[in-house]
Amino acid sequence: MKKGILLVNLGSPDSPTPKDVKKYLGEFLMDERVIDIPTIARAALVKGIILKTRPKQSAAAYKKIWWDEGSPLIVISERVQNKVQNQVEFPVALAMRYGSMTIKKGLQELVDKGVSEVLLFPLYPQFAMATTETITVLAEDIRKEFFPNLKIESFPAFYNREDYIEVLANSMKKHLEGKKFDHLLFSYHGVPERHIRKSDITKSHCKIDGSCCKTASKAHEFCYRHQCFEVTRLVGEKLGLAEGTFSTSFQSRLGFDPWLQPYTDRTIERFGKEGLKNMAIATPAFVSDCLETLEEIAMEGEEIFHEMGGENFTTIPCLNDDQEWVDLLAKWINNWAKA
Numbered sequence: 001m002k003k004g005i006l007l008v009n010l011g012s013p014d015s016p017t018p019k020d021v022k023k024y025l026g027e028f029l030m031d032e033r034v035i036d037i038p039t040i041a042r043a044a045l046v047k048g049i050i051l052k053t054r055p056k057q058s059a060a061a062y063k064k065i066w067w068d069e070g071s072p073l074i075v076i077s078e079r080v081q082n083k084v085q086n087q088v089e090f091p092v093a094l095a096m097r098y099g100s101m102t103i104k105k106g107l108q109e110l111v112d113k114g115v116s117e118v119l120l121f122p123l124y125p126q127f128a129m130a131t132t133e134t135i136t137v138l139a140e141d142i143r144k145e146f147f148p149n150l151k152i153e154s155f156p157a158f159y160n161r162e163d164y165i166e167v168l169a170n171s172m173k174k175h176l177e178g179k180k181f182d183h184l185l186f187s188y189h190g191v192p193e194r195h196i197r198k199s200d201i202t203k204s205h206c207k208i209d210g211s212c213c214k215t216a217s218k219a220h221e222f223c224y225r226h227q228c229f230e231v232t233r234l235v236g237e238k239l240g241l242a243e244g245t246f247s248t249s250f251q252s253r254l255g256f257d258p259w260l261q262p263y264t265d266r267t268i269e270r271f272g273k274e275g276l277k278n279m280a281i282a283t284p285a286f287v288s289d290c291l292e293t294l295e296e297i298a299m300e301g302e303e304i305f306h307e308m309g310g311e312n313f314t315t316i317p318c319l320n321d322d323q324e325w326v327d328l329l330a331k332w333i334n335n336w337a338k339a
């Protein structure tokens with residue numbers, strides 16, 4: 001059996017134009033695990049409302065962060081792929097859940113190289129229906145239809161692995177050196193509260209209140225909210241941060257349903273209003289910088305903080321192609337291959 005790896009990230013439009021952004025958002029938002037309402041209602045919402053206005057607005061945001069080489073998320077993911085490839089002996093392919101670099105193409109690339117056993121690696125520290133689950137479900141559908149003899153195993157969410165927390169904390173520490181901050185905010189991509197209830201395998205644990213995510217439960221294996229709070233707690237502990245000097249919030253909400261709270265933009269606004277002068281912000285739901293970190297946090301977030309009287313706003317980059325992170329990915333992959 002020849003082994004191979006498929007790293008999978010979210011994806012980006014082909015270019016920051018309204019036409020390409022519309023095509024990308026159309027595929028993304030029609031995913032039943034992203035907007036989880038009945039198909040007809042989803043089509044009406046996405047095609048009838050969101051795609052009429054959002055592509056122009058999102059394209060303008062993408063233009064602000066786009067690099068000469070392309071989308072930051074894709075360029076960074078390719079750098080990681082190349083660096084990991086140098087440290088493992090079998091083929092490492094890269095795919096995106098949405099857009100042109102499809103999972104089918106990634107699997108085909110591996111099969112063409114003689115691979116018969118694949119480690120599918122969703123590049124998300126925390127489990128979510130809209131990220132990890134949609135990747136594994138689609139990969140299995142593609143396998144059944146096009147590559148029935150292929151064996152695929154998925155790498156699970158790694159949010160609480162000690163080696164991951166150490167690498168994340170080290171990277172954050174490096175970027176915080178010499179920076180002035182009185183509060184460190186851990187901002188995670190939000191999801192509608194409904195997603196948390198749907199992923200609750202006990203069907204009774206997740207109340208989305210002050211205690212459920214702190215009370216041990218087998219629901220936590222699939223609870224995005226618990227996993228985000230845990231990353232904050234574990235990194236806070238590793239960095240020796242004092243109680244009250246760090247907290248968790250959720251960004252990027254869309255639509256009118258309740259999403260996980262507290263919301264990042266309102267938290268930054270409140271900090272400024274309360275007289276906080278120096279803050280830092282990390283975004284550990286993403287392993288690579290992207291629209292949501294480079295524009296929503298580093299640009300919009302900073303603007304909100306300054307408007308409210310804040311002075312120093314430090315955005316901590318994601319792990320990106322940090323050498324310790326690449327070494328860790330290579331270690332996990334090599335361990336899988338040995339097992």
Ligand SMILES: C=CC1=C(C)c2cc3[nH]c(cc4nc(cc5[nH]c(cc1n2)c(C)c5CCC(=O)O)C(CCC(=O)O)=C4C)c(C)c3C=C
Binds near residue numbers: 224290
């Ligand atoms: C509408 C529902 C959305 C859910 C649920 C959602 C969950 C989710 N997303 C990420 C990671 C990323 N999302 C990104 C962009 C993005 N996300 C949504 C919507 C939902 N995401 C939209 C509409 C967009 C596009 C941009 C916009 O119009 O605002 C990105 C950035 C991609 C890039 O090209 O840089 C990432 C990464 C996670 C981790 C997550 C659930 C945990």
Ligand SMILES: [Fe+2]
Binds near residue numbers: 189252
């Ligand atoms: Fe998103």
Ligand SMILES: [Fe+2]
Binds near residue numbers: 206208213226
């Ligand atoms: Fe919970």
